[in-house]
Amino acid sequence: MNWYLMVWKKFAEFDGRSRRKEYWMFALFNFLAAIALGAIGGVGVAVSKDYGGLLFIPFGIYFLAVIIPGLAVSVRRFHDTGKSGWLVLVFFLVGLIPFIGIIGAIIQIVFMCQDSDPGTNQYGPNPKFPEQAFGVLSGSAGFTSMGLPLGAQPQPPTVGSNFGFCRGCGIRLKDASPFCGNCGGRV
DSSP: OHHHHHHHHTTTOOSSOOOHHHHHHHHHHHHHHHHHHHHHHHHHHHHOTTTGGGGGHHHHHHHHHTHHHHHHHHHHHHHHTTOOTTHHHHHHHHHTSTTHHHHHHHHHHHHHHSOOOSSOBTTBSOSSOGGGGTTTSTTSTTOOSTTOOTTOOOOOOOGGGSOOBOTTTOOBOGGGOSBOTTTOOBO
16 A cells, blocks of 8 residues: 555656556556445436436546556656656557557556666666665755765765775675676675
């Protein structure tokens, strides 16, 4: 439930990144809410032919309320995989074309299921491991790193500091090793 509420807290935040879990939990709760509100409307129609359709009004209000947060979390999800948020619009327009829209929807689902880009990309730090952003975003794009003011230059971790991440692939280094065991890069 926290993941669903997190999207509502970032109501119209189109910059930054969102994890898979945040996106898919939001999609799951929206699906469950749509089924529940649709069932209430359906029961209302079955009970009263004249005024039963009024029970579909909460469904419509919920649908309108969820459009902006849904777009925002989709854009942030594309950002998390290193892709432009404008792909949301592209997939919407492709979805308007009969038969081709189904292929576009499948491709969009594949993009939404991809894992995060390791480390920091042009859209911000990895939401799975925000500590990886140490010193990377200081002074750029309005981001601050680990509470440091803009323009401050943090010191990179030293070999003896027992803290470090590979700048090439973003994985945590074991015992602050100066070399990455994954990509072979030097810290």
